[in-house]
Amino acid sequence: MGKENVLIVDDDEIYLYLIQRVLRELSNGVEIYTSTDGEQALDFIRKCDEDKQLAPKVILLDVNMPFLDGWGFLDEFKKLKVNFDDKIFIYLVTSSEMPADKKRALEYEELTGYIVKPISEKKLSGMLTEVFSEMRTQ
Amino acid sequence: MWRKFFKIFTLLYIPLLVLSIILGVVQKKEQYLNLEEIEKRGVAYKKNFLSDLCNSLIYSTQYWSNIEYPVGFNTSKNRSRFIGPYINFINGFTDYDQFRFIDVNGREFVRYERKRGGDMVRGMLQDKSDRDYVINGLKLKKGQIYLTSIDLNKENGVYERPYKPVLRGIAPIFDSTDKKIGVVVINFKMTRILSLLKSQISNSNFYLIDDDYNIITSNTTSLDLGYKLKNDSEEVLEKFSLNIEGFANHESSFIEKNSLWTFENFSLENTLSKLGGNLKSQPEVISSSNWIIVHEIYPKLLKKTLGHVYNEFVIFNCFAILTLAIIAFTFVKSREREGQFYVELQEKNNSLEKNKEQLQITNNKIKEINTRLKVRNNQLKEFNYLVCHNLRAPVTSMSIIVDMIKKEDNIDNVRTLLPKLIDVSTSVTVLTEDIREYVTILEQNEVVIESIELNDQIALIKNDFPETLLGDFNVILELEAWNVINFSKFYLKSVIQNLLSNAIKYKKDDVDSHIIFSTKIEDSRKVLYVKDNGRGIDLDRHGENMFKLYKRFHRNTSGKGMGLFLVKSQLEALNAQISVESIVGKGTTFKIKF
Numbered sequence: 001m002g003k004e005n006v007l008i009v010d011d012d013e014i015y016l017y018l019i020q021r022v023l024r025e026l027s028n029g030v031e032i033y034t035s036t037d038g039e040q041a042l043d044f045i046r047k048c049d050e051d052k053q054l055a056p057k058v059i060l061l062d063v064n065m066p067f068l069d070g071w072g073f074l075d076e077f078k079k080l081k082v083n084f085d086d087k088i089f090i091y092l093v094t095s096s097e098m099p100a101d102k103k104r105a106l107e108y109e110e111l112t113g114y115i116v117k118p119i120s121e122k123k124l125s126g127m128l129t130e131v132f133s134e135m136r137t138q
Numbered sequence: 139m140w141r142k143f144f145k146i147f148t149l150l151y152i153p154l155l156v157l158s159i160i161l162g163v164v165q166k167k168e169q170y171l172n173l174e175e176i177e178k179r180g181v182a183y184k185k186n187f188l189s190d191l192c193n194s195l196i197y198s199t200q201y202w203s204n205i206e207y208p209v210g211f212n213t214s215k216n217r218s219r220f221i222g223p224y225i226n227f228i229n230g231f232t233d234y235d236q237f238r239f240i241d242v243n244g245r246e247f248v249r250y251e252r253k254r255g256g257d258m259v260r261g262m263l264q265d266k267s268d269r270d271y272v273i274n275g276l277k278l279k280k281g282q283i284y285l286t287s288i289d290l291n292k293e294n295g296v297y298e299r300p301y302k303p304v305l306r307g308i309a310p311i312f313d314s315t316d317k318k319i320g321v322v323v324i325n326f327k328m329t330r331i332l333s334l335l336k337s338q339i340s341n342s343n344f345y346l347i348d349d350d351y352n353i354i355t356s357n358t359t360s361l362d363l364g365y366k367l368k369n370d371s372e373e374v375l376e377k378f379s380l381n382i383e384g385f386a387n388h389e390s391s392f393i394e395k396n397s398l399w400t401f402e403n404f405s406l407e408n409t410l411s412k413l414g415g416n417l418k419s420q421p422e423v424i425s426s427s428n429w430i431i432v433h434e435i436y437p438k439l440l441k442k443t444l445g446h447v448y449n450e451f452v453i454f455n456c457f458a459i460l461t462l463a464i465i466a467f468t469f470v471k472s473r474e475r476e477g478q479f480y481v482e483l484q485e486k487n488n489s490l491e492k493n494k495e496q497l498q499i500t501n502n503k504i505k506e507i508n509t510r511l512k513v514r515n516n517q518l519k520e521f522n523y524l525v526c527h528n529l530r531a532p533v534t535s536m537s538i539i540v541d542m543i544k545k546e547d548n549i550d551n552v553r554t555l556l557p558k559l560i561d562v563s564t565s566v567t568v569l570t571e572d573i574r575e576y577v578t579i580l581e582q583n584e585v586v587i588e589s590i591e592l593n594d595q596i597a598l599i600k601n602d603f604p605e606t607l608l609g610d611f612n613v614i615l616e617l618e619a620w621n622v623i624n625f626s627k628f629y630l631k632s633v634i635q636n637l638l639s640n641a642i643k644y645k646k647d648d649v650d651s652h653i654i655f656s657t658k659i660e661d662s663r664k665v666l667y668v669k670d671n672g673r674g675i676d677l678d679r680h681g682e683n684m685f686k687l688y689k690r691f692h693r694n695t696s697g698k699g700m701g702l703f704l705v706k707s708q709l710e711a712l713n714a715q716i717s718v719e720s721i722v723g724k725g726t727t728f729k730i731k732f
Contacts, residue, residue: 014535051699095530
């Protein structure tokens, strides 16, 4: 079982700060990485391909971001064909409740879940517990 | 209408009238020919009849000439014994009025006269040596017969009353030694023969006239040979002759004095030759009488006979006039109704055309409204997104910070959260300002449309960018197609500013950068192309987000991703559209359709 790394991809820096604080409070062992757009996140994934220790188990992916948005990241992620030991749980975290976005999300097999902002501490805690317990059973 | 009616009626009737006149003339001619034929037959019949009657007279006269009389018959007192057996024979010939033998000296030696009782009786012998018929008769040779003209009988130089038309047949007589002993003179009473001739076989008038056209007998006169008495003041004047030139000049039938005349000449001398040459002892007839047998269809009868032709002509024309008048009237009425129908149809068509045009205008308006509604709908979606996404994020952050502050006992930790709260507050303020700007565009209430000269506007905006003044960035104008546009000066300025700003912001460093503003007219609409030679953008990757809010596609450049969103919103607010074409590394072209 690898390290419990989490990658948060969001252009809202306040949100990034806050979510890191919450995650750390929930689990001291969690290693948190952040990217402010899709391109940065892709660069990090490429880096993980070289150094498997960095590989995230969970990606919290915002949709609306500059340069490369969440959908763009997913499209490029598919093309990367990285080979990690464990499955990566990717959650789409967005403030959009539009049916078109939800429908589009179903088209991506890589996605584990669709979380509508605001993401509360409770919701985040539940999600991480679920993810990590599943990881441990693998 | 009536003028058309008379025109059509005349056009139809004139050919029929001409045809009916031609037919009438032909029919009339045929009728004349028929009448002529009938009359010719009638005249021929009369001629044959007269010929037969005259032949009987001739043969009756010849009979006496053929007898061999005893020698001295003219002087013997015993001649009564010879003539006795013939008395009954003479009596039997009712046409015999007088029967006489006259010797070569012109004196009668036998004379029988028919008395009123009907029998032939002896009469007083007279000397007739001075009479023409006796003189001519005594000149006759054997086999010759002399017939006088018809005359009224005179006794002792006075016309016998009642008037008695007679014709004398004279033939020489010979004794058994073939010595001429005189002549036999028979006065034929012509009353019966003339009556038979006059008897009606048709309604036409009959005349038997002589060479001088004097009437011998006619069914139009009561008196035969009236012309003989024309100087007799005691007689009532009647028509005695026919003053008709046609008998000399025309064929056997002609029209004169409105009468149809048909005639045939009749000569006593030629009567026997008509019978043919079968008789052995055919006499030679000598006569100065030439008659003309005439039939006249008098004007009234002619008119009556041809009347049905006129009647048929009149009836046909009346019927034609009535029928053609109805046809012409119906036709004109029908054309009039047809005309009215077409006028109404045209009016309806015009009305439909107007309605169609109106409908087209309405449709266009509806389309325009639909387009505007779509645009507005998209704008509202953008607004919804603006509020939902961009407001929800700081609010969520604020909520998390507040929750953290509530739970945090350590004041130092709380202090670390406060700057983040200020950041959230600032971002909300910025967002609120952006929303206000966007709502202002959506409202459009303060937009003033005015005529703008594009070159002047670009020149003014250019001055706001130092790069264009220093020559680092060229602004090229190609505004030949159009230069003036009715638009909001504020929005147009914003659009040009944003596009020029982006072109400068994303210019390439290794080339002489420029932007070209060029105008075109496409599909009757004014189009502005804004083309730069900058870095360009991958439209496959970013195309759908190109004009969306807070979208940024290049690192290391300032901007919050609001410019193109505002450009699109401002253009669409005034029914203009913007589209983009771009090649990475080559440049970008925006097309604005006003």
